[in-house]
Amino acid sequence: MSRPADNRAQFRPEDHPNDSFLLTTVVGSYPKPKWLNRADDLVDDPDSKFSEENLKEAHDDAARVITHEHERCGLDTVVDGEVRRNEMVEYFAERIDGYEFNGPVKVWGHNYFDKPSVSAEVAYDEPWLVDEFEFTNNVASKPVKVPITxxxxxxxxxxxxxxxxxxxxxxxxxxxxxxEIxxxxxxxxxxxxIDEPALATTPDDHAIVGEALDRIVSGIDEDVRIGLHVCYGDYSRIYPELNDYPVDEVDLELCNGNYEQIDVFSEPEFVPDLALGVVDVHTAEVExxxxxxxxxxxGLKIVPPERLTISPDCGVKLLPRDVAYGKMENxxxxTRQVEAELDSGEIDLEEPVPTAD
Known part of the structure; x- marks a missing residue:
């Protein structure tokens, strides 16, 4: 399939205030309301009268709250904050035939990960995210993005x-x-x-990821925007190879590293659209x-405005909720101020942007 495709105009709001348009979005996860964490605990408590039906209602309420929170801060495309999900692998492993869980594994320090095992041939049983998407799509007044591991x-x-x-x-x-797509x-x-955080940590397998992406987009209409999110790694080990990936947009975590790796993507020319992390999800301060x-x-060093998407570095679920909202709002x-400055000519695209210190 020929990618990238020119499919971002569909996400431009009809009342957009500027001629220039930088698409704003989020990577996916968002802090869950504290009462939702309590609900998750209650449904597992044998002495509680809190039922699975009650938990579904709680998840629906939380998805509604976070979707509207994203809309209030002005994002062009929204997500429900992944409020129904636990971790990015566990959630899907629980829904794919062939996976099983045998207890948590220590991954670093005192942190444990409920790492699953593939004990039999994997198979597709029933949809993983369709109900989640349909609910959020009915709640939202803006386009909904679907992150999938x-x-x-x-x-x-x-x-x-x-x-x-x-x-x-x-x-x-x-x-x-x-x-599923x-x-x-x-x-x-x-x-x-498509979330692939493992890619930048094991870059020798970039060809495997490319073949997997070819399979993923097979038969998917080019009107559907396909993004790839990569984080935490040495990007020089996967660039320019990612230019060959059949995706419309690549989302990169660069703010946390003070853009020290931004020049990696200047030569050869960056082929897909760039989704640039512009707020640091590792700091509990609102920039x-x-x-x-x-x-x-x-980001304007790498792609022109019409190919630049603006997002946080990664999911923001570990931040205090008011901080996460403040980061998105700012x-x-x-973004809207940069668009206005592009319209007025205050930003000269021919003038080099200073490299981060």
Missing amino acids: GPYTLGNWAFNEAYDTEEELVYELADLVNI ERLVDAGAQYIQ PVDEIKENIKQ MVEA
């Missing part, structure tokens, strides 16, 4: 006990992700984000608008 991370972050190679497992999972598109989804504006300009305001 990619097959490479689903395979790499699990114990492989069923396949001769991890590569074989990843390709089988890619075929399942393709089925087809179901989502049938339900009306137009913006899908001022002027600082975020300078971060946005770093991010949108900074």
